[in-house]
Amino acid sequence: MTHQEISHHRLVAQKLLEARPNSPQEIVHHLGAMQAQDYAMAKWAVGSRCDATEAAIEEAVNSAKIIRTHILRPTWHFVAADDIYWMLDLSAPQVKRFTASAAKKYGLDAKKLDKLNAAIEKLLAGNNYLTRDEIMMELNIKKTSSEDFLSAAIMMNAELDGLVCNGKMKGKQITYALLEERVAKPKTELAKEEALAKLAKRYFESHGPATLLDFSWWSGFSPTTCKPAINAIELQLNSVEIENQTYWFGNEYSNEVNLRESIHFLAAFDEILISYKSREASILLEHQSKAFTNNGIFKPIILENSKVIGTWKKTIKKDHVKIETQFFTETRASEKEILLEGIKAFENYLETKIVIE
Template sequence: MTHQEISHHRLVSQKLYKTSPFSPQEIVQHLGAMQAQDYAMAKWAIGSRTDATEKEIEEVINSGKIIRTHILRPTWHFVAAEDIYWMLDLSAPQVKRFTNSAGKKYGYDSKKFDEANAFIEKLLSGNNHLTRDEIMQELNIKKASNDDFLSAAIMMNAELDGLVCNGKMKGKQITYALLEERVSKPKTKLSKEESLAKLAQRYFESHGPATLLDFSWWSGFPPTICKSVINAIELQLSSITIDNQQYWFKQDHTDADNFRESVHFLPAFDEILISYKTREAAILQEHQSKAFTNNGIFKPVIMENGKVIGTWKRTIKKDHAKIETQFFNETETDKKQLIFKGIQSFENYLETKIVIE
């Protein structure tokens, strides 16, 4: 394996070649956690790895087989229902530092957060799914001018405490529901060491080849802890050193026979970019500012043979979806037509006509 081949291997490990059929929940469980603050794009992150339509993925999320909540880093992720409790037990204490800090600005300490939790539990009990605005109205918390940070901190704290998660969509509005009414608590709990080992192995098998610092960034745990857990599971992984940098990946990782010419129109915040500390394997340094910003805003990208060659955006119309593209380099019309064949899976996913402009 060479440094230039890393991105190809990641396409395999992240199931973007779609060599076998997987259900939406199987894709989420395979990847461990998929960043999901942009809900529409996060659904396509699943869709780009399966043959499921957007409606089918929405049904799986509404059913509670896939949970959307704050976990790992302080942002939303999709997590499989089977993983939600052990992953929350592991990562919630570190993420709660952010909610505790935000709460202090509004006079919220642990006691006030607990009081809010108790009220929210009564409010949502009996499979009562409510939007954040509806919950805040009952808590008598009015929207503030500074982006409503207090309500966000209250609900994130409730998520991290394992009280709430996403409920069923109410039209186009996201709701909250009680987690235990959606997913039953397991009878046994993993130790922190067991959970860390499980998380690390899941990451390297689904995102590898990846480095210690990649795992540290993705998991939110400091490099010292990540180094210890890699040492504990290294016999279950394979590794290769390239340019004095060690990359870890699954033991039975398939070789170049799996590679093929490919074009992918991938969503904003897709794991293929956001789950690594550095992204040079997939996108040239000179183009990175066109695909993501320093403050963490990622655009939808076009990948050809494992390399990002441009960005795209979609606008949903009444009877079609409009796709606009921006390539990093001048691209011939004939080649564009070949590249645009890569949008076919998005058309199938949306179940509507695609118009490219």
């Protein structure tokens, strides 16, 4: 297997070449967790893998079929409702180390955070959806530049404790709700080893071919912790050795997969790049600084035949959406026309006219 084949099969595994229809929640469930700090782009990351419109995906979030919360690495993710509790039980203890450290800078220890949780629970009880600013106002925490980090630490702690998650959108504002009012808590829990093995299997089936270090990066667990999880499921996966690296992938992998032509305009922070420690299979080293920064900001990308060839950005206008493209190398006008055919999926998703400049 070559790097070209790896990048193509990742498209297949991530359902970017999927022919069968999938609902938004099925896409999120398949991928396990999808990075979602940029809410608008996170919705498109789902939409680019199914035929759902932006409105349909937002409805899946509003109706709690998809949950947006902090999980895995300390950032926002989309998670399917069926997965939220076992995944939170698994990952929260390690992610809370970051929030505890941040809260401690403001004089908040575990006891004070628990007290704040109790106050937040009272505020949100009865499906009362509030924005972060509204919650902080009720807690008498003033909104200043420094307190904004404090409010983020407080709410992230409440998320990781399984108390809150996203509520219904309030116009364009994101709200919080009580998790147990949105998704019923299961009667049984998974042991940590079982949950980590389940997470590993989900990752390699939906993101493979990928390495141990890729899974470690995506999950936030150390390679030492991840290795036994892979050992536990290795008979349920395929693997291949490339340049002394073992790449794991699902049993549905087939050498017969057609390496067909494809164009994709993908979201900022899309899983096709951000979910791997090493990204050389999808983007040349000399182009990486044009697609993402050292401090973890990922731009929307253009893929041609599973390779990143440029970036794009959108601007919302009164009666249309303007799209601007920037290709890494000079592109002939005839090729550009073919490439820009790939933006039609985004036009259908937005249900709005798109103008390319």
